[in-house]
Amino acid sequence: MGRSRRKKKRTQNPLQSEGETEKFPRSFVIARGKLPPLLRKLHQDLRKLMLPHTALHLKEKKSNSMKDFVHVSGPLGVSHFLLLSHTETAAYLRVARCPRGPTLTFKIHSYALDSDIARTQLRPRAPAGLFKNSPLIVLAGFGNEGEHLKVTTTMFQNIFPAINVNTVNLATCQRVVLLSYDKETKLIEFRHYSITLQPVGVSRSLRKLVHNRKIPDLRGLGDVSEFVTKAGYGSESEAEDDASTVQLSSDIGHLNYKSQKSAVKLQEIGPRMTLQLVKVEEGLCSGAVLFHEYIKKTPEEIIALKDSKEQREALRKQRRAEQEANVKRKELAKQSSQRMRSKGNGAQDNNAKGGEDVTVDDADDIDDADWYRQEVGQEPDAEFIAGTKRKGQKKHAGIRLKKPQKQADKKSSSNMADRSLAKRDKGVIGKVGFFKKGKGVAHEILSQRKRKEDSARFSQPRKKRRTA
DSSP states (O other): OOOOOOOOOOOSOGGGSHHHHHHSOEEEEEEOSOOOHHHHHHHHHHHHHTTTSBOTTOOOOTTOOHHHHHHHHHHHTEEEEEEEEEOSSOEEEEEEETTTOOEEEEEEEEEEOHHHHHHTOSSOOOOTTTTSSOOEEEEESOOSSOHHHHHHHHHHHHHSOOOOTTTOOGGGOOEEEEEEEETTTTEEEEEEEEEEEEETTOOHHHHHHHHHOOOOOOTTOSSHHHHHHOTTOSOGGGOOOGGGEEEOSSOOBTTBOTTSEEEEEEEEOSOEEEEEEEEEESSSSOSOEEEESSOOOOHHHHHHHHHHHHHHHHHHHHHHHHHHHHHHHHHHHHHHHHHHHHHHHHHHHHHHTTOOOOOOOHHHHHHHHHHHHHHHSSOOOHHHHHHHHHHHIIIIIOOOOOOOOOOSOTTSHHHHHHHHHHHHTTTTSOSSSSOTTOOOHHHHHHHHHHHHHHHHHHHSOOOOOOOO
């Protein structure tokens, strides 16, 4: 009996589909520069706050630039950057839209970590599934006074996923981020709370029974009804307020059912920050400055900056056009040289078969002369042109160069120097053409000049040493 063929199981995470990545905004919380220990903890707290649509364990290096993060953000669907930096004067938080901006720069006047806030509470609340869903965003005090406030409102509204009131699941709404703007001080209070719901009209003892699911101690009671309806069992701090009660539209659990009133309570979990908007830039950490808290520019200066930017852009386009033209010209020259080389190979094959000799076209000389001007930076001399003609004749017509006749005096120092140089360059100059290894005609001309100088220096008689 043969084995059954293994079926491939679904290995793709359904949350990684294209529609899902475009549905929710994703973010990177990045530290720029060296941060002190407390700011490094704030950096981790901000990553925890932006869960689940952020990279909690993002690895950063000192060599990473903003271009690296921008290139990675496209495939991962990252839409926002939170950049934390520190200077000698203060700490700064930049919130940027990827990849084209705008960028908001906030000065951090004061901050408190998650651990600091939990230390001040008697019963800090941190359930296991608290960070499985994105927080809600609530903005207070942001009016229509200026364009910079409108941009700030739009940025913070888009950095968290939007909710549909008609289809939202109330069980997923467990956190809320509150941003409150003070018009007098121009400061923004940043707070992060957890949301708890408690049913109205139910005693604390019954709520503990439902939450803990343990048998209560009834030794001091005569009946079970006393456990449920005993007055004063709850604390005075849990007094119900009509302003904080809501009527639920769906069942949540833990005695919070549909069409019943429940009390909403907020408990701060941190981090806490006091921010001030300093600058608004048009691009991603660059571009035109739309708003600045300390520096004000006149309309004339704004027009001058705009004109200079347009001039730089026009110069950049001109340079790019010149570069593309040079690339196209080099490609055409390369194609023409390949065609001439193929014609030369065909002529050499005809000569090998007994055909007539083919003369060399003057186009090779022109190409070699242009190449010499580009590489050496000087006009080619007669020796270079003669060398290129000999090379073209050898390559295309198969003509061998005649060996130079030896001088009568073989024992002279000049001939010995020439033979030593020939031995040194053995294996480089071949029988068919200049430099089999492809070092170029210009290099051959320069080496010939060097050999002549060496032979002239070696031919001079040595001076006799003086004896005492």
